[in-house]
Amino acid sequence: MKDLIEHWKLKKDAVKKPQRQFVRQLKRKKRKEIDELADQLHQKVFQEIDCLDCANCCTSIPPLLTRTDISRMAKHLGMKTAEFQAQYVVQDEDGDTVMNASPCPFLQADHACMIYEHRPKACRQYPHTDQQEFMQNLKLHATNAQYCPAVFHILERMMKIR
Numbered sequence: 001m002k003d004l005i006e007h008w009k010l011k012k013d014a015v016k017k018p019q020r021q022f023v024r025q026l027k028r029k030k031r032k033e034i035d036e037l038a039d040q041l042h043q044k045v046f047q048e049i050d051c052l053d054c055a056n057c058c059t060s061i062p063p064l065l066t067r068t069d070i071s072r073m074a075k076h077l078g079m080k081t082a083e084f085q086a087q088y089v090v091q092d093e094d095g096d097t098v099m100n101a102s103p104c105p106f107l108q109a110d111h112a113c114m115i116y117e118h119r120p121k122a123c124r125q126y127p128h129t130d131q132q133e134f135m136q137n138l139k140l141h142a143t144n145a146q147y148c149p150a151v152f153h154i155l156e157r158m159m160k161i162r
Ligand code: SF4
Pocket: 057, 058, 063, 104, 105, 106, 107, 108, 112, 113, 114, 115, 116, 119, 120, 123
């Protein structure tokens, strides 16, 4: 539903501070309980948001790349690893290996990923709110809520329950 994305655009700045405070408080909660709740909310929110209506992560956050990601993508594109690295990879200011452009060079006009089956692990795992990953990535969620409408709505719904 595009409504959830529109709602996020309108409200994200206003709730930035309360969401940050809420996420900080979650540190004191039982990890398993919150991971299970996050997983349920993740499933529900992603039934209501179609990433193809959004693509904001692919537009604004260059994904981290592992060596395995790089060789898998290079192989898929019929390129040598070094060639792929020269064309698409860079070290960011923190020394992390990331895609060298935002929007991502593999993002297509219809918001589909050109290398979807071969995309980086970071793209598969984003936004780290399911599969028991929520608590271990707690520090990221308030910031991610500014980029990802799904994270925003997961936090909003969690705040109403907890
Ligand atoms: S590789 Fe695909 S999923 Fe990952 S940022 Fe680029 S377009 Fe998005």
